[in-house]
Amino acid sequence: FxxxxxxxxxxxxxxxxxxxxxxxxxxxxxxxxxxxxxxxxxxxxxxxxxxxxxxEIQEGDSRAETHDHRKDTQEEGIRAETETEEDTEHSSDTDSDEDWRAPFSRSVSQNRMRARRTAAPNSGLSPKADGTERKKHQCTVCIKRFRTVKELQRHTRVHTGEKPFSCSVCNKAFAVKVNLTAHMRTHTGEKPFSCPVCKKAFTQKSQLVVHTRTHSGVKPYSCSFCMKTFARKGNLTVHVRIHTGEKPFSCSICEKRFTYSSNLKNHEAEAHTGEKPFICSICNKAFTQKGTLSVHMRNHTGDKPYSCSVCKKTFVQNSNLTTHMATHSEEKPYSCPICKKGFPLKNSLIMHVRIHTGEKRFSCSICNKAFVQKSNLISHTRTHTGDKAFRCQVCKKTFALKSSLAVHMRKHTGEKPFRCSICKKKFAQKEQLVVHTRTHTGEKPFSCSVCEKTFARKHQLTIHIRTHTGEKPYSCSICEKRFATSCNMKSHEFCHKKRDRRL
Known part of the structure; x- marks a missing residue:
């Protein structure tokens, strides 16, 4: 020039x-x-x-090119090691985030070397331009390619499960040596990576990367089903299981499967060891973990710290909120093969299909009554045990069902969320609205099998049938006289009390 x-x-x-x-x-x-x-x-x-x-130019250029070539080679080695760590993410206990790279500046001599490398005689790309020649070692399992045989060998451990590097302190094994190095810091207490904003220190670089997102608010991982975003790839992986219904953790004893590893640990401790050291001070229910007891206590206190950002509905557990958020998603990828109804969650579809098949997998061990959902069985069991775990914070009345407590609370708040579309009358319970609507329509869906008389309420039919059977399940506590309805029994007992006052 x-x-x-x-x-x-x-x-x-x-x-x-x-x-x-x-x-x-x-x-x-x-x-x-x-x-x-x-x-x-x-x-x-x-x-x-x-x-x-x-x-001096020729001598200087020669040294610069040699230095730049060495630097490029080092950078390729760093990238290769980083890719190898990513390939073995299943063998590591770290939260690897492959989307982060440390920024570096390029010198003028680097730009000049890059210009020379990318130039070809006929304006075409060289074989190395797309990396195909440099990545000539291919995995026979997943077809992924690598630059060196050593990189391929490291990657193969993902498929074989081999972990040749073990900790000398706790004997924990790792597939990659760099993961062992990071793990050793948990024993030595060394934290070489510090946050430039709040100065908090970390043992691993990946932990620092995730932490910095709390300052920047960056959430690079988004769910393809509901578009919810996450700061960590691991959190996204766990979240997606809500949509897919995947349960990758299985019990080694009974082979029962779970969505989360924490649920598996709870199951193994409860079902197979029987030890439950943490006991609720209100209902005496026992738990294997202190955290589970803390969550359970919210049922008694009514504390619901997790709220939906869309409809403001609150929940006791974060997992319940996550499941609920899927109901706001317009996308419903799971459809019923019978009635074509769509669902945002695979578990919701499974429950729905049982309505068509009539399958009731959960049965009561006392009365053999069967239920579609396990939660319904748990609620039913309390009718036998007399357990009333849900207490009103206003009047201290207790209930066996959480839904019963919710309905009861409306007496204190005066809330009546269910309104008749015809006369605009409001009700505290949905069942009350359904029965009320029949006064407008004249519908009487419950008929007597003996005399074919029809009724608007099932309870009315139950009482009517006793006129045919002669059943009198209610008895006076004073004279033991029996009655067909509780109302008649209470009226009779009142007569005894009235007579006693006269005497």
Whole structure:
């Protein structure tokens, strides 16, 4: 190239004659140094580069190219090691985030070397341009390619499960040596990675990367089903199981499967060891873990710390909120093969299909009554045990069912969320609205099998049938006289009390 020097700062162009003419503009400041050197400031660098006299250029370029080649080789090695760590993420206990790379600046000589490497005689790409020649070692299982045999061997451990690197303290094994190095810091207490914002220190670089997102608010991982975003890839992986219904953790004893590893640990402790050291002070229910007891206590206190950002509905557990959020998603990828109704969650579809098949997998061990859902069985069991775990914080009345407590609370709040579309009358319970609507429609869906008399309420039919059977399930506590209805029994007992007052 040729530089023309003038008295004022000017913009010049360096022309490199490769396969075609390219130019790189630079700003030049002219001064007269004693060493006859020229100081140049490039557009992509904030430091002044010195262009030495002609007799020193060849020697300097040779050293620069050798240094740059070595630096490029080191960078390729770093990238290869990083990719290897990502390939073995299943063998690591770290939360690897492969989307982060440390920024680095390129010198002018690096740009020049890159321009020479990418140039080809006929303006075509060289075989190495797309990386196919450099990644010539292919995995026979998943077809992934690697640059070296060593990288391929590391990757193969993902499929074989081999973990040749073990901790000398706790004997925990790892597939990659770098993961063992990071693990050893948990024993030594070393935390070499610190946050530049809050100065908090971490043992692993990946932990620092995830932590910095709490300051920036970046959530790069999004759910393809409901578009919810997450700061960690691991959190997204766990969240997706809500949509897919995947249960990757199985009990080694009974082979029961679970969505979360924590649920598996609870199951193994409860079902197979029987030890439950944490006991509720209100209902005496026992738990294997203190955290589970803390969550259970919210049922008594009514504390619901997790609220939906869409409808403001609150929940006792975060997992319940996560499941609920899927109901707001417009996408319903799971459809019933019988009635074509769509569902956002696979578990919801499974429950729905049982309505068509009549399957009731959960049966009561006392009365053998069967239920579609396990939660319904748990609620039913309390009718036998007399357990009333849900207490009203206003009047201290207890209930066996959580739904019963919710309905009861409306007596204190005066809330009546169910309104008749015909006369606009409001009700505290949905069942009350359903029965009320029949007064407008005249519907009487319950008929007696003996005399074919019809009724609007099932309870009315039950009482009527006793006129045919002669059943009198209610008895007076004083004279033991029996009655068909509780109302008649209470009226009779009142007569005893009235007579006692006269005496």
């Amino acid at each position: 040729t530089i023309y020097l003038v008295n004022n700062p000017i913009r010049l162009c360096f022309f490199f004659f490769l396969d075609k003419i390219s130019y790189f503009p630079v700003d030049v400041w002219m001064f007269v140094p004693e060493s006859n050197a020229l100081c140049v400031k490039t557009e992509d660098s904030s430091v002044l580069q010195q262009i030495k006299p002609k007799e």
